[in-house]
Amino acid sequence: MIVGAGSAGAVLAARLSEDPAVSVLLLEAGGTDDADEIKIPAAFPQLFKTKWDWNYETVAQKHMGGRRAFWPRMKALGGCSSMNAMIYIRGNRADFDSWRDDFGATGWGYDDVLPYFVRAETNTSLHDSYHGSTGPLHVEDRRYTHELTDEWIDAAVAGGLKRNADFNGAEQDGAGRYQVTCRNGRRWSTADGYLRPVLDRPNLTVETFALVTGVVLEGTRAVGVRYRRRGTEHTVFVDHEVVLSGGAINSPQLLMLSGIGPAAQLREHGIDPVLDLPGVGENLHDHPVTPFIWHTRGTSDLADFSTPARLMQWKLTGRGPLSSNVGEGGAFFESRAGLAAPDIQIHVAPSGFYDNGFREPVGQMFTAGVTLVNVASRGRLRLRSADPTWKPELDPAYFEDPIDMTAVIAGARRVLDIAREPSFARLLDRPFLPGRVESASDAELAEHIRAATQTLYHPVSTCAMGGGEMSVVDPRLRVHGIEGLRVADASVMPVVPRGNTNAATVMIGEKAADLIRGDRS
Secondary structure (H helix, E strand, O other): EEOOOOOOOOHHHHOOOOOOOEEEEEEEOOOOOOOHHHOOOOOOHHHOOOOOOEEEOOOOEEHHHEEOEEEEOOOEOOOOHOOOEEEEEOOOHHHHHHHHHHHHHOOHHHHHHHHHHHHHHEEEEOOOOOOOOOEEEEEEEOOOOOHHHHHHHHHHHOOOOEEEOOOOOOOOEEEOOEEEEOOOEEEHHHHHHHHHHOOOOOOOEEEEEEEEEEEEEOOOOEEEEEEOOOOOEEEEEOOOOEEOOOOOHHHHHHHHOOOEEEEHHHHOOOOOOOOEOOOOOOOEEEEEEEEEEEEEEEOOOOHHHHHHOOOOOOHHHHHHHHOOOOEEEEEEEEOOOOOOOEEEEEEEEOOOOOOOOOOOOOOOOOEEEEEEOOOOOOEEEEEOOOOOOOOOOOEEEOOHHHHHHHHHHHHHHHHHHHHOOHHHHHEEEEEEEEOOOOOOOOHHHHHHHHOOEEEEOOOOOOEEEEEOOOOEOOOOOOOOOEEEEEHHHHHHHHOOOOOOOOOHHHHHHHHHHHHHHHHHO
């Protein structure tokens, strides 16, 4: 049984049901992924704060002026692969080797996980040992790229960065266009690639609008789950095991609702602890991104193309500006000398994208988002209630470790230098956010970072994998101390990888399927 049909859960359901002797039940709290806004790459922000969104919010962040950060998470088949910006980045070799060497996640080093990235992928333009050609997840060069994106890449190269045509190849450093998880200009989620082609399998059952409210335990063994569907309570039992794939928020919440987690916290909400597992909900962190935005001149804005004619172009051909994923290109680099891998990622957009896209661009704009991808700060997730419909308390503790602010300031300096390259500066009229950048001090940049930073939608690590005291699952993704229960999603990442997390979550689903099959045999 799999709880959650997202980026990992859909993969697991498809892979495990390949064996006709295995019966798979997949439970998804949301509905089917049938909205036009899901399929149109440029429309993903229109899903935020709608019926498709869990619509989470952090607690007030003391290092961001007391602001609360909005955290969208998709509630439909495909999970966040049906809502994200579709950027295909796996992470750096150093990330996965760190999982293995620093956290005790044996079998999760880069050389161990690379075959699963390759197995998952069909890449339409890159064909070498780093890429696959027969996998369910389509990865392609975007069918539309705005001139501002390529102009910025050229300026970044002129400013000293290497040109990089493959951030998932031998080296991550450099500047270039991002590849996307699309097929013929349309979003290609795990629901599209993995789940939809196998829905006719007689051994696979998918139930939508099924909110799982608890894991059924007999002693310290998981034997089923309880869930609500259309006002009716259900209990279903398993022959083999339960796999939680609800993501970095829902999976730890469900463990705690089931009596698995920090015992004192569970008792606060009247939940009898079955197992005192203090790491559940701990280690929460995310990629923070800070937008720097300019008014432009002599060019266009992606928002200019939200017209019926462009919509028809996309529907008929899968081409045109609506096939843009907004964050079209960017770069990876080190904020200071001596780092073994990049700690800064840049996302550039040919429009004014800030406050999660809720603000309409005021004129034609360009955005460079400075993203911290090697995050030192750690927060936590806590229950607010034993009621499964209550949203948990989320505290990513943005910038709690001062080194994070230092790195983002250095990344901002690099972005401002690139903006001064003559070939790109000619396209910039004046700064918009912040309003003054030419002579900004570090203190002024820090003030802007505290005021404008938002999530890059990559929360992780609340059910961290490893062998330490605060780990929740072992390297085979089995919950410590509980038989018949695993977690397979972004929550098991011991630390967030350098780059957009969807590809790594798909990889976790692929590897989890092999681990489960191996244990069964």
